[in-house]
Amino acid sequence: MCGIVAAVAAKDNNIVPVLLEGLTRLEYRGYDSAGIAVLTTAPGIKVLKTTKRVAALVDLVQQQDTQAHIGIAHTRWATHGKPCEANAHPHTAKNRISIVHNGIIENYAALQQQLINQGYKFASETDTEVIAVSIMFALDSGKNLQQAIQATVMQLQGAYALAIMDNTDPDTIIAVRYGSPLVIGRGKNANYIASDALALQQVAEEFIYLNDGDITIIQAQRIQLFTSDGMSADINHRDILKNTLNYNAVDKGGYQHYMHKEIFEQPGALANTINGTFTVPAISMLQQAQAVKIIACGTSYHAGLVAKYWIEDIARKPCDVEIASEYKYREHIIMPNTLLVLISQSGETADILAALNKAETKQYLGTLAICNVAASSLVRQTNYALLTAAGTEIGVAATKTFTAQLVALLLLTAQLADNNKQKIYDTLQQIPQLISAILQLEPEIAKLALCFSNSVSTLFLGRGMMCPIAMEGALKLKEISYIHAEAYPAGELKHGALALVDKNMPVVVLAPNDKLLAKLYSNIQEVKARGGELFVFTSASSSIKSEPRLNVINLPEFPSILAPIAYTIPMQLLSYHVAVHRNLDVDKPRNLAKSVTVE
Structure with missing residues (x-):
């Protein structure tokens, strides 16, 4: 949904083109407005916003010859407040704090009223501005920036990924993650934050995914990591992933639309997915499964419904399929040795992750993710994963990721069926030629x-x-x-x-x-x-x-x-x-x- 890009570099570098390129690469997430905030040499916060496409923001930046070595940028998908420039991100407080946010703050109205009672004013209808003003209130109360952010997030109920700048510290960005994805990008003489690694593929050499509760302080030559209680954490103990993203993923390759390109990429994407394998411990778990529960949303839910036919007809095991947004809010009867399968293209779907959190309190045999993103929250949090090999999908409407999920679910069925395994594998080999026809x-x-x-x-x-x-x-x-x-x-x-x-x-x-x-x-x-x-x-x-x-x-x-x-x-x-x-x-x-x- 909302897209975040933030960057801080050595003082002689201009990171504005990086921010704009990052937003362009995040357009596929869907948005209704876009904006950028930079700290200029004035000093001061310069904010530019538009309710048009990112290309219009690029024009605005060029018209004003905006340059800076530090900045945050955002594409907004409206939740609180209509799409308009006043509600577009970044939001500011007292011309000192600027912030971008992905997520929903469920108790923002109560927090906003407390701040209004303290004399603070608001310029938008958003829940995000409440975060900015809350940080400002903590600063006014004598806390330093890190303390102010920690005090603020402790009050928040909901999900958030935040990137925050302070006009009085023009070399630092602080980022926070809880319930919404956020990734650090390490580069040469610069460091970055984004909602999606795709936004940073042209500049980052390595990626580090934040966990829930993480607070990170980003500077051009230094990255510090803290847990939610303020304790320092060694970032080198986290998984550090080399940038191996496909630079051609955002190229339409001669097609008019990404969706058209991705439809025609399916023979190759499915051929790659057919070669997916389970680890030995995963196979051992599948052999113990006596029933299957599948949780998914949208298109992935339809894949799960197909899998129910395969698993019950071929593997002869009971299979239940449920929409993730409903799973969390009711009680469940779980049969012994039930395998829980969670399907998500991105691995960051909020309802899926919420369902997984609830499922972890239940007596499932184990959890298996079917996902297209190896470093996603879902893959990191489940016991095992079967990755689809569809490659990056830019079009909002799922095409190759859906059919890749079907292939993965047929591979799962083969493992559960066991005695029909080789026959299914042999049949799957026909898919690329069939799709081409x-x-x-x-x-x-x-x-x-x-x-x-x-x-x-x-x-x-x-x-x-x-x-x-x-x-x-x-x-x-x-x-x-x-x-x-x-x-x-x-x-x-x-x-x-x-x-x-x-x-x-x-x-x-x-x-x-x-x-x-x-x-x-x-x-x-x-x-x-x-x-x-x-x-x-x-x-x-x-x-x-x-x-x-x-x-x-x-x-x-x-x-x-x-x-x-x-x-x-x-x-x-x-x-x-x-x-x-x-x-x-x-x-x-x-x-x-x-x-x-x-x-």
């Missing part, structure tokens, strides 16, 4: 997408393992085309959704040639009889043929176990081309963020 259908799908351009609503239907893929197709269409879409198990159509069908309602049907096809064909006829426009994705061997108001797209033949992966690809292409036809910002859909780091 399906991608050749793009011109046909792009043409059909024109039929959706003026639609108000769309239905997606499937049966069995195709139900979660129908849900994923509906989500993709909603996310990037802003067309209302709903997914239904096709057999449920008569229980309400059929009332919506008319000549203006496109109905997408996922119809692999399996044991459920005859039942599904009856549902197709029900829609056709009511004048609905049908778009049926089915196997080449299927008996369903195109006719007026029944558009059939044939997919190549493949083993049925791969159907969820195969049928995902046309859903991605369809949603992409509908959004392109509607002239929308495919990579940065309104109101959405790539990594949801607040509950």
Whole structure:
């Protein structure tokens, strides 16, 4: 969600271009405003903000010839207060403290009222400004900066990643993490802080991820680390990761959009994920598992629903799938030797981490993360991890990370099934070639997408393992085309959704040639009889043929176990081309963020 970049360098260096480049690399997270604060030689805090894109902030900085050796920058995804310059970060207090923040402060209103009673004033509607003013109050009370920050964070309830500057100490940035991701970047004659290592890939030589409760003091030649109680910690005892990020990840490679590029990267991404392995201790844990609980959000939740079919059908073990934001707030009955699987593309999803924290108080056999980021909080906090090898995904709508999760979950199923393991592994080897063949259908799908351009609503239907893929197709269409879409198990159509069908309602049907096809064909006829426009994705061997108001797209033949992966690809292409036809910002859909780091 919100993006943070901060930098401090030797006095003769200008870090402003680094801050702006970092914000540009964080645009994929989603935002509605952007800003920068630097300490100039005046001395004083210089703050520039915009409610436009980062490119507009770059223009503003250049117009004012802004240069500095220290600064903080931010892209805001609004939580408290509407998107406007007054609410944009950085926020200041008494022209001394400047701050950027990712997270939500749940008790900000009470803290704000206490400060108002003390005579302090506020210029925004945000919870973040309360933090800045609270620090200022502690400074006014005689504390030094570190003491003031510690006193302030002890009062905060919620999640926060903070980067703070003090006008009276123009060579220091203090950063704090609790519940929202933050990483230190070590560079030459400079040090950095960011929400995501991607923001620092062009300047950092090493990365150190902060833990909850950490407070770090960053200077050009020195980094100090303290725990939440103020005790000094040796930073060299933390995991220090070399910068091995792919510098081509933010290059569109000739594609118009990142999403389009990432759809076509799937054959390689899935080939890499197929080669993923479990450690010997992880395999030992999986062999003891008698049941599986999966927790996930959004697209990852749909992957979990597919896994439920695989795990119960193939491994013959009970599997329960739950949305992370709901898991934390109810009581659970846990079967003996239940494996807990947590799925997250970023590994920083706030609801997932909150669910993991609650799960740690329960009697699970162990925890397994399925994640695309090796250094993420989720991977560091679970017992074991199976990493997807999708590479960096910039587009907000998940594409290659979703199909990579499906591959990882099929690998997990193979381990749980044991006796079918080799057969599943052999079948998985077909995926890259299969996906490449399906991608050749793009011109046909792009043409059909024109039929959706003026639609108000769309239905997606499937049966069995195709139900979660129908849900994923509906989500993709909603996310990037802003067309209302709903997914239904096709057999449920008569229980309400059929009332919506008319000549203006496109109905997408996922119809692999399996044991459920005859039942599904009856549902197709029900829609056709009511004048609905049908778009049926089915196997080449299927008996369903195109006719007026029944558009059939044939997919190549493949083993049925791969159907969820195969049928995902046309859903991605369809949603992409509908959004392109509607002239929308495919990579940065309104109101959405790539990594949801607040509950």
